[in-house]
Amino acid sequence: MYGRLQAQRDRLRSAGQANRVEQIEIVAEITEAWQKSRRDYVTAHISGSLVDYTIDETGDRLVAGSRTHPRRVEEFWTFMRPAGLNFWMLSAIQRLATSPVEEPSP
Numbered sequence: 001m002y003g004r005l006q007a008q009r010d011r012l013r014s015a016g017q018a019n020r021v022e023q024i025e026i027v028a029e030i031t032e033a034w035q036k037s038r039r040d041y042v043t044a045h046i047s048g049s050l051v052d053y054t055i056d057e058t059g060d061r062l063v064a065g066s067r068t069h070p071r072r073v074e075e076f077w078t079f080m081r082p083a084g085l086n087f088w089m090l091s092a093i094q095r096l097a098t099s100p101v102e103e104p105s106p
Contacts, residue, residue, distance in 0.1 A: 014068050016057050023051045023070055031076065035083060036058070043078045 012019060026048030031044040050071050053065030065071075074096040079088040 001092060011090050012054065017063055018057050019052070019054050019055050020067075021052050023049075024074070025070075028035075028077075037085045039080050040083050041074050041078060041080050041091075045074075046077055047074045049073065049083055 009019075026046055028046050031043050031045045033040070035041070035094040037056045049070040051065075051067065051070050053062040053067050055061060056063055076092075076094040076096070077090060078094075080091040081088045
């Protein structure tokens with residue numbers, strides 16, 4: 001998982017772009033935990049909204065996303081570690097839905 005996220009960041013950097021995430025409003029709830037093959041696993045349901053966009057770093061030009069309109073997120077994040085008192089590592093993200101948050105009516 002780390003390698004995939006690192007590669008995504010490297011692609012943006014080589015293109016002179018940067019991803020920005022702001023106005024993060026999320027709730028996380030543990031949905032399951034288990035042990036298998038001497039490893040501990042835990043999955044959390046992550047839901048809420050955030051503003052997520054990509055800019056061109058040289059001119060601060062918007063490349064993707066929106067600086068003003070939040071989008072909904074709903075994902076399951078699974079973490080794992082060797083059994084015992086060890087550091088947790090993110091092992092998977094399963095995205096369920098993403099959509100813009102509707103603007104409130106005046």
